Amino acid sequence: MKKQILTENDVTPEDVFLNRRKFLIGVGAVSGNMILPNTSIANPVIDRRKPLNAIKDTPNTLPLTPENKVIGYNNFYEFGVDKGSPAQYAKNFKTDPWKVEITGEVQTPLTLDLDDLYHRYPLQERIYRFRCVEAWAMVIPWIGFELKALLSDVNPTSNAKYVIFETLYDPEQMPGQKNYFFGGGIEYPYIEGLTIAEAMHPLTLLSVGLYGKTLSPQSGAPIRLVVPWKYGFKSIKSIVKIRLSATRPLTTWNKLAPQEYGFYANVNPNVPHPRWSQASERIIGRGGLFDNKRQPTLLFNGYDEVASLYNGLDLKVNY
Template sequence: MKFRSNIKENNVTDEKIFINRRRILKGLGLFTASSVASGIAISRAQSWFEQQPKMPSNLHAPTSLKFFNSTIYSPNLELTPENKVTGYNNFYEFGWDKADPARLSQNFKSDPWKVEIDGEINQAMTLDLDDIFNKFDLEERIYRFRCVEAWSMVIPWIGFPLSALLKMVDPTNNAKYVAFQTLYDPEQFPNQGKKFSGNFSFPYIEGLRIDEAMHPLTFVAVGLYGNKLLPQNGAPIRLVVPWKYGFKSIKSIVNIRLTENEPPTTWNISAPNEYGFYANVNPNVSHPRWSQASERIIGSEGLFGAKRQDTLLFNGYPEVAELYKNMNLHKYY
């Protein structure tokens, strides 16, 4: 079956902007995913970050990948400039500011690397990078990326469907969810070694329902823009779930565990009134502190700031709607 998106060519985001997120605000004893209380403030804060000096281009030499171009997931899109996607990131393990991941990941080593897959499966396994690059046919997919902070990009990811990996490990009938964990290494991730108030803690954890994980759109990315992932983008392996807010697309994965019960997730633990388990992009459900009805297009900056566009339900991927049939999307946000 072919899956089509509603992305237009002029909606793809620049690479530098993908790499930085606002500093997390201490409020009432816990951290939240944004330090801005309104859409106007968000726009101004992000515009400020985008105007900062460019990061050095030689922090990590690009490593090209062999892949095929998907005929299904390659809409005619104008890609976001690469320097935006690699320079504007949310990766709190490195720091709270948008430029921190690129600036503080210069010595990050993503090779050697191992990913353990365990839990409710019949074939537990551990994959190293050779396994990851040799066992799966890599393809390029152009996906819309939507941050919960109401900004968006369009990115050409390289990777393979998560379902291909899950089929290899043969889930049991008890496998109802898939849990993910980011590497915990305070020497490589400087922010992991710091103490924070409230419920925010590392390592970063995320999860999907099994049918979400098996959906053809759910993608394991190992590269973008033709090259292997840089550390700030989640090297060497990350998740991409294009119809959900970006914080669901966990980076630098070291463990994938299939479980019978819904797994805890970092932002839901930290601020459950703001970040639900599902985190589907929905213009009709506002964040408690700002609207999700529209989004800033990163990489479209002009005299009066970045262009805005209406947010699409499920981020423009209506083919996933069947996963949530008869669910109250206001309750299960």
């Protein structure tokens, strides 16, 4: 069957999409027979973030997305599928102590805590465009260090072709892992992966903060991946394990819906999602609550310097 190419007119309106999510949350809470934390988005959330000093590494000509939009509009299904749920249900998430284990096809496996990471790797502030597969985008000042620096310290073997990331699995803290519907029907822990070439590219960042502070829990505290030329679901949050492998992993969304979410997940306006176009995007916070202005989506999210990573690769097949 010939694949149907959809246009923006076929895109599900955002209010309908979000109402469907809220319905799923309600069904999940009942069918799962789980009592969720007694919290409300209307209640004030204590800001537990700490200031970070970082070298400003990239010039910026784009207006930043307002900070409150970035920390209040999140995809983090471990804390619910609604955009506001992560800020609500993650506010008491414990991120200290925290360890990251790096194993697999390496000569020098490491297990590092947060102090080790801060001591080993000087922090940089990098302003990246961030694009979600749902066709919205932000401009965010991330704070972190190149993943390449960490991988160099573990001395990958010649067999290391892929880098696999795994988020924390803690259903007592993460209600989306405990309740099937509340967590979007995902099998946890969340798994993502990159080729070794993608992981070693200077743009690939392990982030520990944004807007001059440590990450909030809903933003992926205490450490997350940021790959600015890929759709946001590749930038896995709250990482506890990094493993180098000779074989390509089956990642979370690729396993759940392979016809919609490919392994590469490069921002590509020429490859529509099966249920909506990717040809344009809406910038969150650019013009107020009711601003629906859109702009053309750029190939690789505008980061043309990564194009050489995919020489000879058909990006319509390897979406």
